[in-house]
Amino acid sequence: MGAHGKIIPATGGPRGGHRRLARQRGESARRRPSLPQRISPAPGRSLVPHREASLPSSRVLRRLALTALLTASLISAAPSTVPRPAAPAPSRDRGTNLLVVGLDRRTGMSRSDIQRLHVGGKECDCTDVMMLVHIAPGGRRLGVVSIPRDSYVPFARHDGHGPHSGKINGAFAEGGADLAVRTVEKATGVPIDHYLEADFLGFVEAVDRLGGAEVCTSTPLSDLNSGLDLAPGTHAVDGGTALRYVRARHVSPPGDLGRVRRQQRLLLGMLARLSDAGAFTDPLATGRTARALARSVRTDENTSLGTLYAWGRALRRLDLAHTEFATVPMSDFDHQVPGWGSTLLWDEPRAKALFDAVREDRSLVQGRPAKAVPVDQRPGTVRVRVDDPATADGLRANGFDVRAVDPSAGRAAGPTVITYDPVQARYVDTLAAALPGSRLRQVTGQGPVFRVAVGAAKQQVAKVTYDRSMVEGAPVTGDRLRCG
Secondary structure, three states, X not given: OOOOOXXXXXXXXXXXXXXXXXXXXXXXXXXXOOOOOOOOOOOOOOOOOOOOOOOOXXXXXXXXXHHHHHHXXXXXXXXXXXXXXXXXXXXXXXXXEEEEEEEOOOOOOXXXXXXXXXXXXXXXXXEEEEEEEEEOHHHOOEEEEEOOOOEEEEOOOEOOEOOOEEEOOHHHHHHHHHHHHHHHHHHHOOOOOEEEEEOHHHHHHHHHHOOOEEEEEOOOEEEOOOOEEEOOEEEEEOHHHHHHHHHOOOOOOOHHHHHHHHHHHHHHHHHHHHHHOOOOOOHHHHHHXXXXXXXXXXXXXXXXXXXHHHHHHHHHHOOHHHEEEEEXXXXXXEEEEOOOEEEEEEOHHHHHHHHHHHHOOOOOOOOOOOOOEEEOOOHHHOEEEEOOHHHHHHHHHOOOEEEEEOOOOOOOOOOOEEEEOHHHHHHHHHHHXXXXXXXXXXXXXXXXXEEEEOOOOOOOOOOXXXXXXXHHHOOEEHHHHOOO
16 A cells, blocks of 8 residues: 555535545654545546557547546545555455445434444444455456454554554554554454545445445344344345444344454445446446445545545456355353453454455455364254164264153154243254254243254264354355345
8 A cells, every 4th residue: 555645635425524634744742533534545546447449430439438537437526545564565466455334333324324324322432343355357256355353462552652552443543544554464364455444324325325225134134233134135235224234233243253243244235236226337337337436435545536436347257156155263162251251252363264264365265174063053052852773872972961861662754843931942953953854943931951853764973063253153155145
């Protein structure tokens, strides 16, 4: 990225009350970022890809007219910028790395906005969403690694603070966009070439201006805290509903990893909608998309409208099956730290392998078969009564709490049946993973113990392992997350 520079105030902007961030070269003080006015692209920056071709004069005129129109439209809506230290220029061999963040900030929001979007409460002025996005050379592949906000990591050095660690979302609160970027680089080893951020209103505006998104769910999603209320099925959502969708924490799967996966699904839904509408294949449509994005986000100083346009044009060659989504794997989901409370601790070997793949422009999705089926509950927390001794032995070997074995005199036709109380629903997938092919049946009032009735055929017991990271955030291709 470019060197330090001072942001020059400019007129215009999407919302009133926005301020410029100024940062002199070598200045050590960190300022709390505010939403700036618009600036023009850097002088001499090319906004439209240059093409050399021998064309008939009429086509040359049309091409020149199109170039002029695109240039004028792009210059008229340059993005807001955030100063940060220089970064190495993107290499054609390694692709381009972007840090995309969503801020827990309510600047410019009216009381009715806050109520409508269900974003009450005290703002932390920290990052609520962090995605490390990798665009492979030529746009042949796009990888997204989500970094959960409660990740406990060492912060990059900054003035007024000695070496220390904390939740990664706190880096922005301590040192703004600059410290957030440098902390991500320190924690991941991945150089960041470009930076994009949006607050709550900016996110809503971006989704609306880009034409909304498509999301789907197989179960009802209802969360009073976020205001989310979606029935099973596929939904075309606007910016407000999209914000509720990505912020909901009290739906299945709960917590931050569930939110992260929904954020990835929404991003994929937006990409799919834009791709289906020709936003990346038609130059004018790509220009409109770049302008729409620029009006809603802040970027680093070296991300111009031309940069956004170039990314859009690169994505015209992208098959959504070649999009990849992953979440940083965790070793501890409740790592207690004085002053920070419950945090998430990365699984260092697996996290390093994931970020090595990003840095070296390799696929995030590895083809190696899993040695065991990952489950999101510890088998020892699942209490079971089984009517078959051999199946009971297999479940015990997997760590399940087998309370009793009640041998059955005869076997019913059909597959194994697992009966359970609906209150225990969060554990049923873990038991079902160990008994492939089994059927589930709810019995209200059965209590905390699951019952397993083995069918006529011998029941295979699969090896399972407790690994929430793989269940809720395993690397997957976009076609596995897309609706339909």
